[in-house]
Amino acid sequence: MGPDYGTADAAATIGLAMTSQAEIEAFVGEQFPQTRCTIQAVGKLTATVRHTIGAEDLRPGGTVRGGIMMEVADVALYIAILGEIGIVPLTVTTSLNINFLRKPAASRAIIGVCRLLKVGRALVIGEVALYSEGSEQMVAHAVGTYSIPPKR
Amino acid sequence: MGPDYGTADAAATIGLAMTSQAEIEAFVGEQFPQTRCTIQAVGKLTATVRHTIGAEDLRPGGTVRGGIMMEVADVALYIAILGEIGIVPLTVTTSLNINFLRKPAASRAIIGVCRLLKVGRALVIGEVALYSEGSEQMVAHAVGTYSIPPKR
Amino acid sequence: MGPDYGTADAAATIGLAMTSQAEIEAFVGEQFPQTRCTIQAVGKLTATVRHTIGAEDLRPGGTVRGGIMMEVADVALYIAILGEIGIVPLTVTTSLNINFLRKPAASRAIIGVCRLLKVGRALVIGEVALYSEGSEQMVAHAVGTYSIPPKR
Amino acid sequence: MGPDYGTADAAATIGLAMTSQAEIEAFVGEQFPQTRCTIQAVGKLTATVRHTIGAEDLRPGGTVRGGIMMEVADVALYIAILGEIGIVPLTVTTSLNINFLRKPAASRAIIGVCRLLKVGRALVIGEVALYSEGSEQMVAHAVGTYSIPPKR
Numbered sequence: 001m002g003p004d005y006g007t008a009d010a011a012a013t014i015g016l017a018m019t020s021q022a023e024i025e026a027f028v029g030e031q032f033p034q035t036r037c038t039i040q041a042v043g044k045l046t047a048t049v050r051h052t053i054g055a056e057d058l059r060p061g062g063t064v065r066g067g068i069m070m071e072v073a074d075v076a077l078y079i080a081i082l083g084e085i086g087i088v089p090l091t092v093t094t095s096l097n098i099n100f101l102r103k104p105a106a107s108r109a110i111i112g113v114c115r116l117l118k119v120g121r122a123l124v125i126g127e128v129a130l131y132s133e134g135s136e137q138m139v140a141h142a143v144g145t146y147s148i149p150p151k152r
Numbered sequence: 153m154g155p156d157y158g159t160a161d162a163a164a165t166i167g168l169a170m171t172s173q174a175e176i177e178a179f180v181g182e183q184f185p186q187t188r189c190t191i192q193a194v195g196k197l198t199a200t201v202r203h204t205i206g207a208e209d210l211r212p213g214g215t216v217r218g219g220i221m222m223e224v225a226d227v228a229l230y231i232a233i234l235g236e237i238g239i240v241p242l243t244v245t246t247s248l249n250i251n252f253l254r255k256p257a258a259s260r261a262i263i264g265v266c267r268l269l270k271v272g273r274a275l276v277i278g279e280v281a282l283y284s285e286g287s288e289q290m291v292a293h294a295v296g297t298y299s300i301p302p303k304r
Numbered sequence: 305m306g307p308d309y310g311t312a313d314a315a316a317t318i319g320l321a322m323t324s325q326a327e328i329e330a331f332v333g334e335q336f337p338q339t340r341c342t343i344q345a346v347g348k349l350t351a352t353v354r355h356t357i358g359a360e361d362l363r364p365g366g367t368v369r370g371g372i373m374m375e376v377a378d379v380a381l382y383i384a385i386l387g388e389i390g391i392v393p394l395t396v397t398t399s400l401n402i403n404f405l406r407k408p409a410a411s412r413a414i415i416g417v418c419r420l421l422k423v424g425r426a427l428v429i430g431e432v433a434l435y436s437e438g439s440e441q442m443v444a445h446a447v448g449t450y451s452i453p454p455k456r
Numbered sequence: 457m458g459p460d461y462g463t464a465d466a467a468a469t470i471g472l473a474m475t476s477q478a479e480i481e482a483f484v485g486e487q488f489p490q491t492r493c494t495i496q497a498v499g500k501l502t503a504t505v506r507h508t509i510g511a512e513d514l515r516p517g518g519t520v521r522g523g524i525m526m527e528v529a530d531v532a533l534y535i536a537i538l539g540e541i542g543i544v545p546l547t548v549t550t551s552l553n554i555n556f557l558r559k560p561a562a563s564r565a566i567i568g569v570c571r572l573l574k575v576g577r578a579l580v581i582g583e584v585a586l587y588s589e590g591s592e593q594m595v596a597h598a599v600g601t602y603s604i605p606p607k608r
Binding site (some may be wrong): 251 | 579
Binding site for chain 1 (some may be wrong): 212245
């Protein structure tokens with residue numbers, strides 16, 4: 001990844017390849033060894049992540065804790081952004097808005113599907129649809145903003 | 153579960169005491185044994201919670217993961233609501249909006265201070281200010297909505 | 305409109321027709337004579353509205369005021385909901401979250417395309433994509449929640 | 457206001473006076489002649505604005521349209537920011553999240569009280585409490601983000 005990957009504008013202009021899923025996995029595995037999200041796909045402005053669900057992730061009512069779904073949304077956005085702008089570790093969440101729509105299944109993984117809505121020089125905005133694995137009914141919907149650090 | 157405390161309206165009308173911090177701690181300890189938040193205070197429309205921070209809670213840049221702060225915001229709201237309406241386990245988050253303002257200290261606990269803005273029959277809305285322990289600078293600000301199940 | 309239209313669940317169960325665009329237009333014209341939004345389409349869980357833009361709708365920088373886009377988002381949600389649950393005038397917005405993505409054209413109408421994400425008994429949640437007419441680039445994205453009054 | 461007013465950091469460092477209410481009023485009157493918000497106060501990180509309510513601002517149920525409250529929130533943020541960073545016309549809203557809490561009075565002005573939570577170089581975040589004039593019960597609560605253009 002060359003020195004010009006820092007913004008999507010640069011990437012768009014000079015036709016750089018997006019960051020590969022393997023590169024992102026290596027980075028995430030090294031920097032966030034505790035994460036339980038795995039990457040299922042990274043594409044043009046999109047990413048899909050998966051978070052297994054165990055007993056420790058449940059709350060009263062036999063459903064998944066909201067915090068888990070917020071984390072999946074946040075990670076899905078992060079992966080989609082890294083896929084687009086390259087490995088920029090100090091890219092940080094500036095805001096996240098999540099609506100919980102339906103009770104997720106207690107026994108299934110949570111899948112987060114992110115679509116970036118805008119990749120600007122300083123801010124990236126995307127939405128994430130969350131599902132219980134194997135179901136087509138959205139269990140939550142999130143919109144988040146990440147800030148990209150200025151190039152040095 | 154007593155018959156009369158189930159809604160804030162009932163509580164307001166007949167002057168019931170709010171749920172005590174000890175009752176809430178017992179409930180949370182039983183239902184959410186994995187939580188790392190402790191309750192510091194529960195008052196009229198307010199609650200303060202604390203989450204210790206360890207190496208596993210950090211992200212690149214030496215700061216606290218966003219997911220931790222979202223969880224603190226969510227728990228602070230939940231505790232404040234239980235304090236107001238009683239132990240209603242199926243009270244669930246319907247939405248959360250969080251803005252990250254400043255980089256939290258890597259070596260300090262996160263403190264969440266919740267203030268409820270409205271306690272209705274079906275929906276409760278509150279805001280949470282998040283701090284690194286010992287600092288007066290807000291590191292994040294959240295607004296969340298919880299749904300209260302109808303009384304049977 | 306018969307007595308059973310009140311919830312989407314009822315509508316789904318007994319197969320009631322959705323409210324027609326003409327019925328909604330008549331209602332909106334009578335109740336909100338000052339609105340400058342017109343309805344372009346109402347479909348299953350969707351609605352499209354259009355707001356003309358004049359000089360009074362612009363702000364410095366030659367772009368559309370944010371308030372106009374918030375109004376289009378709010379109206380698009382309202383129309384989609386009326387299309388789904390029938391003419392329930394006291395259906396009111398409980399929250400709206402909007403992200404402004406790109407500068408809209410000063411000389412074009414704003415188009416709002418709503419898709420409902422969940423139609424529950426008490427709450428409806430939907431998202432709205434906003435465009436400058438004739439362009440495929442989203443200028444803003446909103447997520448809103450409406451509360452449906454209980455049936456009397 | 458000299459050439460260095462462009463960021464809050466600069467203002468904080470070199471101790472520039474905040475923009476005066478009169479300067480802001482002159483700017484707003486010239487640039488937004490159609491606005492119906494008046495400025496009641498501008499202070500350190502705060503602003504209070506007022507929007508008269510007439511028949512054209514009401515919706516079914518005898519209450520104020522949500523769009524009016526969104527506009528008051530947006531304007532209150534804008535005024536507070538101009539008070540802090542100076543007259544920077546291209547400062548634009550990037551996101552707004554609003555929760556509607558109680559039915560505002562149909563016959564009273566809406567008052568918006570803004571408090572800025574963070575004034576950064578590129579982003580400003582603040583919250584706005586909305587009231588019916590003369591009442592202490594919050595009718596809505598908003599959190600918004602503005603983007604400040606880079607200095608040329």
